[in-house]
Amino acid sequence: MRGTILIFLVLLVVELTGSGTARAAASSNLVxxxxxxxxxxxxxxxxxxxxxxxxxxxxxxxxxxxxxPKTKVGSGMVKVASQKKPALPWMFDLRTDGTLTLVTxxxxxxxxxxxxxxxxxTQLADSVGFIGKDAQYESFLTIVKSGNYKKIKDAIEKxxxxxxxxxxxxxxxxxxxxxxxxxxxxxxxxxxxxxxAKTDLNATNGNSEFPIDIYNKNKGNKKSIEVLxxxxxxxxxxxxxxxxxxx
Numbered sequence: 458m459r460g461t462i463l464i465f466l467v468l469l470v471v472e473l474t475g476s477g478t479a480r481a482a483a484s485s486n487l488v489x490x491x492x493x494x495x496x497x498x499x500x501x502x503x504x505x506x507x508x509x510x511x512x513x514x515x516x517x518x519x520x521x522x523x524x525x526p527k528t529k530v531g532s533g534m535v536k537v538a539s540q541k542k543p544a545l546p547w548m549f550d551l552r553t554d555g556t557l558t559l560v561t562x563x564x565x566x567x568x569x570x571x572x573x574x575x576x577x578x579t580q581l582a583d584s585v586g587f588i589g590k591d592a593q594y595e596s597f598l599t600i601v602k603s604g605n606y607k608k609i610k611d612a613i614e615k616x617x618x619x620x621x622x623x624x625x626x627x628x629x630x631x632x633x634x635x636x637x638x639x640x641x642x643x644x645x646x647x648x649x650x651x652x653x654a655k656t657d658l659n660a661t662n663g664n665s666e667f668p669i670d671i672y673n674k675n676k677g678n679k680k681s682i683e684v685l686x687x688x689x690x691x692x693x694x695x696x697x698x699x700x701x702x703x704x
Contacts, residue, residue, distance in 0.1 A: 486594040486624055487518040487531060493587035497535070497549050500557060504577055505539060512538045518588060528553050531588045537561075551588075555581040594622035601633045606643055613650045620650045620658065627663040634681070635671035641680040644668075648688060659688050 489497070494516065502508035518533040530551040536544040548560040559577045567573055597619045600608045612619055623629045628636070630647050651658035661667055669685040672678065 486590050486598070486622060487588055488591045489516055489518055489533070490586055490589045496581065496587070497557070497559075500577075500579055501535075501537060501547055501559060504559070504561075504575070505537070507539050510540050514538070514544070530584045551581075551584055553584050555584050557581050591622075593619065597622050598624055598628075598630065598633055601630045601639075601643075601647075602637055604637060604639050604643065606646065609643060610646060613646070617650060617654045618656075620647065620654050621656050623662075627661075629658050629660065629662070631658040631668040632662050632666070632671060635668040635675075635677065638672070638675060638677040639681065640678055641684045644681045644684045648684070659685065 494513075498511075498513055501513075502511055505511050513535050515536045516533065517535070518531055530553055532548070532550040534546050534548050537547050538544040543565065545561055545565050550558040550560075557579050559579075561575050562570070562573060563575065593616070597612050600612055620630055624633075631644065631651075634643055634647060647658055659667060659669075666674075667685075669682060669689070672682045672685065
């Protein structure tokens, strides 16, 4: 679970402190079922000083990658606030044998994430029916695959956060566009939508591939590659500015 924690720590610093202008895509096509939420909530409450006052929000299921062991059902996080105190993240990791591991910290952000963590492990009766798939996200990735510009645009206008969608292999909409060799108009549309939703779609998938890597590997649309190259140059320029502002 260590790798999962490190991934979430990067996301949570932005999510909980409000710093930064963009986030790596965090959402997936996976969601906790009502059963999953109820049982994980109940387990977390066992470790809270005032369980009755706890408020749970922003549930997130981490997209599974090819490197995940077959014994893993899923992992994710939830923010828990209690008695008007700042919300603290709780990580959860569920295995097929019913082993549930919970991890949190006494304060956020922690001075040293590897120290002071509070870890709890429990054995559940089963691990069946905890995680399902978000039909809306699944549908959006299918629309992107079709290459229909109008349908993609309409879906984004209905819900700008839909661009956070990723599949079981952590491919986001730009990866799907690259896999299907879609043109520059759709690439620009997705990049713009990602920026509006504060989501970095120019990220890696479960195979550590950027969208441009897929285009290049498949000798894909040259104009789409040029758009992504310009995006990379813009990211490098912004990174340089950040380093100059924070030496």
